[in-house]
Amino acid sequence: MTTPREAGFAMPAEWGPHAGCWMIWPERADNWRLGAKPAQAAFAAVASAIARYEPVTMMVSAGQFENARALLPDAVRVVEVSTNDSWARDVGCTFLLGPDGALGGVDWPFNAWGGLKNGLYFPWDLDDQVAAKMLGIERARRFRAPLVVEGGAIHVDGEGTVLVAEQCVLNNNRNEGVTRQEMECVLKDYLGVSHVVWVGQGVPGDETDGHIDNLACFVKPGVVLLSWCDDPADPHYAVSRNAEARLLGARDAKGRALVVERMPMPTPMFYTAEEAAGVDATASGMNRRAGERMAASYVNFYIANGAIIAPCFGQEGFGVATDAAAREVLARLFPERDIVMVPAREILLGGGNIHCITQQQAGG
Amino acid sequence: MTTPREAGFAMPAEWGPHAGCWMIWPERADNWRLGAKPAQAAFAAVASAIARYEPVTMMVSAGQFENARALLPDAVRVVEVSTNDSWARDVGCTFLLGPDGALGGVDWPFNAWGGLKNGLYFPWDLDDQVAAKMLGIERARRFRAPLVVEGGAIHVDGEGTVLVAEQCVLNNNRNEGVTRQEMECVLKDYLGVSHVVWVGQGVPGDETDGHIDNLACFVKPGVVLLSWCDDPADPHYAVSRNAEARLLGARDAKGRALVVERMPMPTPMFYTAEEAAGVDATASGMNRRAGERMAASYVNFYIANGAIIAPCFGQEGFGVATDAAAREVLARLFPERDIVMVPAREILLGGGNIHCITQQQAGG
Numbered sequence: 001m002t003t004p005r006e007a008g009f010a011m012p013a014e015w016g017p018h019a020g021c022w023m024i025w026p027e028r029a030d031n032w033r034l035g036a037k038p039a040q041a042a043f044a045a046v047a048s049a050i051a052r053y054e055p056v057t058m059m060v061s062a063g064q065f066e067n068a069r070a071l072l073p074d075a076v077r078v079v080e081v082s083t084n085d086s087w088a089r090d091v092g093c094t095f096l097l098g099p100d101g102a103l104g105g106v107d108w109p110f111n112a113w114g115g116l117k118n119g120l121y122f123p124w125d126l127d128d129q130v131a132a133k134m135l136g137i138e139r140a141r142r143f144r145a146p147l148v149v150e151g152g153a154i155h156v157d158g159e160g161t162v163l164v165a166e167q168c169v170l171n172n173n174r175n176e177g178v179t180r181q182e183m184e185c186v187l188k189d190y191l192g193v194s195h196v197v198w199v200g201q202g203v204p205g206d207e208t209d210g211h212i213d214n215l216a217c218f219v220k221p222g223v224v225l226l227s228w229c230d231d232p233a234d235p236h237y238a239v240s241r242n243a244e245a246r247l248l249g250a251r252d253a254k255g256r257a258l259v260v261e262r263m264p265m266p267t268p269m270f271y272t273a274e275e276a277a278g279v280d281a282t283a284s285g286m287n288r289r290a291g292e293r294m295a296a297s298y299v300n301f302y303i304a305n306g307a308i309i310a311p312c313f314g315q316e317g318f319g320v321a322t323d324a325a326a327r328e329v330l331a332r333l334f335p336e337r338d339i340v341m342v343p344a345r346e347i348l349l350g351g352g353n354i355h356c357i358t359q360q361q362a363g364g
Numbered sequence: 365m366t367t368p369r370e371a372g373f374a375m376p377a378e379w380g381p382h383a384g385c386w387m388i389w390p391e392r393a394d395n396w397r398l399g400a401k402p403a404q405a406a407f408a409a410v411a412s413a414i415a416r417y418e419p420v421t422m423m424v425s426a427g428q429f430e431n432a433r434a435l436l437p438d439a440v441r442v443v444e445v446s447t448n449d450s451w452a453r454d455v456g457c458t459f460l461l462g463p464d465g466a467l468g469g470v471d472w473p474f475n476a477w478g479g480l481k482n483g484l485y486f487p488w489d490l491d492d493q494v495a496a497k498m499l500g501i502e503r504a505r506r507f508r509a510p511l512v513v514e515g516g517a518i519h520v521d522g523e524g525t526v527l528v529a530e531q532c533v534l535n536n537n538r539n540e541g542v543t544r545q546e547m548e549c550v551l552k553d554y555l556g557v558s559h560v561v562w563v564g565q566g567v568p569g570d571e572t573d574g575h576i577d578n579l580a581c582f583v584k585p586g587v588v589l590l591s592w593c594d595d596p597a598d599p600h601y602a603v604s605r606n607a608e609a610r611l612l613g614a615r616d617a618k619g620r621a622l623v624v625e626r627m628p629m630p631t632p633m634f635y636t637a638e639e640a641a642g643v644d645a646t647a648s649g650m651n652r653r654a655g656e657r658m659a660a661s662y663v664n665f666y667i668a669n670g671a672i673i674a675p676c677f678g679q680e681g682f683g684v685a686t687d688a689a690a691r692e693v694l695a696r697l698f699p700e701r702d703i704v705m706v707p708a709r710e711i712l713l714g715g716g717n718i719h720c721i722t723q724q725q726a727g728g
Contacts, residue, residue, distance in 0.1 A: 062426075062446035065493060077500055080444050082426035129429060136441055137501055139419075 003189035004143045009098035010192025012362045013158025014303040019363030020055035022134060023047055025068045026086035031286055031350050033278030042346035044071050046354055049340050051075045053304040084127040087352060090150035092359035093131035103363060104141040106190045107131035108149045113208045114173035120207060121284040147186045148174040152211035152356055157218045160194040160253030162187050167201045167210035195253035199243040204235035206295035213355045214297045219333045227297040228262035263329050266296045266313050266322045275349055298326040300353035307337050311344030311353050367553035368507045373462035374556025376726045377522025378667040383727030384419035386498060387411055389432045390450035395650055395714050397642030406710035408435050410718055413704050415439045417668040448491040451716060454514035456723035457495035467727060468505035470554045471495035472513045477572050478537035485648040511550045512538040516575035516720055521582045524558040524617030526551050531565045531574035559617035563607040568599035570659035577719045578661045583697045591661040592626035627693050630660045630677050630686045639713055662690040664717035671701050675708030675717050
């Protein structure tokens with residue numbers, strides 16, 4: 001088995017040029033309230049926002065094909081791909097570029113964030129086929145990885161560094177007994193990087209076991225944006241301080257010390273009784289009870305060609321102050337890009353956010 | 365609604381350069397015997413033969429995705445597309461080329477060869493979505509036609525002429541009450557042709573109500589190859605004579621008289637009791653009884669880049685003589701192409717042949 005690194009492939013930074021963005025149409029009624037109709041509207045709004053900056057492909061089941069086609073702008077390409085849920089970041093391929101700009105991708109094994117040990121649903125067979133289907137449509141070279149990793153568990157700087165959280169990528173429910181050294185080897189071989197930066201825990205309550213993309217991301221080489229909490233009573237207070245200390249003690253692949261930028265957390269958000277009541281009862285691992293706190297974060301945004309597509313949560317006066325603060329941080333860190341904030345509470349209700357439901361395809 | 369002709373699009377001849385070929389993986393057990401396994405092997409052999417000459421895309425349901433991937437060569441692209449059966453010629457789009465080589469396609473409404481009036485199965489909703497899905501994957505311009513027509517019901521010469529059979533395209537079970545003039549208008553507008561050549565009946569027993577692609581095809585401008593029968597006791601005797609007379613009395617779009625080449629029919633073939641017993645019982649219109657004659661024809665071949673992919677029926681000594689005669693005709697008419705004959709009885713058992721299960725994508 002040739003690895004991407006051996007073949008000269010690597011994952012570019014998200015701020016590099018994109019050929020487009022891939023998403024998956026939500027539909028499962030045991031995760032998305034009211035038959036997924038509010039989520040479909042929210043996903044359509046994200047797709048529409050991104051489509052103003054780069055081509056968007058929406059993957060849709062046969063049963064929802066006509067409905068998705070009707071609700072999406074003409075510019076969005078709709079292709080039939082069956083899935084178990086709607087997280088293109090995690091089940092989609094990680095696109096790579098190789099010699100002469102060749103397109104490739106990592107097909108990570110997927111086990112619904114934990115398999116039979118507290119994974120979020122069963123089965124996950126269709127999700128595990130998504131990466132191969134994407135690469136097939138694009139006639140791109142496929143590299144099937146030997147370990148379970150989700151796209152939301154990695155962030156690269158495009159200059160040889162990948163950022164990950166121990167809680168997630170070393171979790172026994174992904175790859176039982178895997179060592180840090182084995183995981184580093186696979187990350188280096190399949191992402192084409194030379195150095196791994198580790199933090200400990202992800203955002204408390206994140207049902208992915210601490211995906212990095214909800215906690216922190218590179219905004220350019222040498223600079224990490226970290227979801228930050230100033231309330232000592234909040235469990236994220238210790239997590240964000242610990243992550244900052246780890247990041248400030250690390251070096252990237254080029255030997256640079258990292259600069260940490262702080263992104264304020266949104267005002268804490270909880271499932272309402274009405275929201276929880278709209279979700280089908282299920283024996284799965286998904287937790288959609290009234291009063292449950294959601295793992296909200298403003299760093300869970302998507303970098304499109306020329307724009308940042310970021311979540312906002314403000315509604316009826318609630319959350320507006322943190323939305324405005326987040327916009328200011330993004331505008332300062334990405335001065336050359338439009339900052340487009342899209343209402344994301346309906347996405348958050350399903351367990352993720354804008355970065356989780358998108359997957360960039362590198363290319364010119 | 366802009367028509368292809370208004371937009372400068374037209375269907376090139378099948379012998380023009382192809383970007384590739386599209387097929388659909390067979391699986392329905394009420395049409396294909398033994399759970400479609402023999403048919404899958406036959407389709408895979410056709411795909412493999414074509415893939416030596418041009419790229420092949422196989423459309424496959426989610427349930428058969430892994431199996432198709434395993435049985436097809438790596439060079440064949442496998443994409444998920446749900447269907448009701450496996451006739452890419454009839455349910456696929458008809459690819460067109462437009463200004464500056466732009467790719468487009470006709471999305472013909474499809475009603476399973478007759479809808480509720482002796483159509484072959486119900487429902488046909490997934491089949492009717494196939495053309496749009498193909499065009500979506502290719503990001504090609506889609507022209508939804510206003511009348512039901514199947515791809516197997518048309519053959520063009522690439523120089524302004526389309527060849528059709530009255531029995532099929534004027535059948536009330538496709539477009540009730542449509543006139544010849546209305547049909548000619550739609551054929552001209554959607555195929556970008558200026559002249560329609562009509563024959564009467566198709567091959568007797570053809571359950572498509574006489575698709576032209578089982579009876580006759582252009583082999584180059586001005587020359588039509590006709591499936592020919594010399595046995596006065598065979599119902600095809602009168603049909604082939606009538607078609608020849610009609611063709612010899614016609615002119616093409618350039619005003620040329622047509623030359624008719626005769627292709628001998630295969631030795632008559634019938635469903636065996638074993639073959640019929642392998643098909644699930646169903647209330648559909650498909651007729652798979654022991655002793656039923658199949659509508660076999662050697663003109664039901666596919667023109668690939670550099671090759672003719674044609675059916676042969678010889679097995680255990682049976683049919684070998686007609687196979688050899690067919691090969692000679694093809695070699696004489698297509699001297700610059702390889703003649704590749706692929707065993708096709710298992711395809712014929714499902715009601716069609718190699719041209720019916722393929723769809724060329726025009727392009728360089």
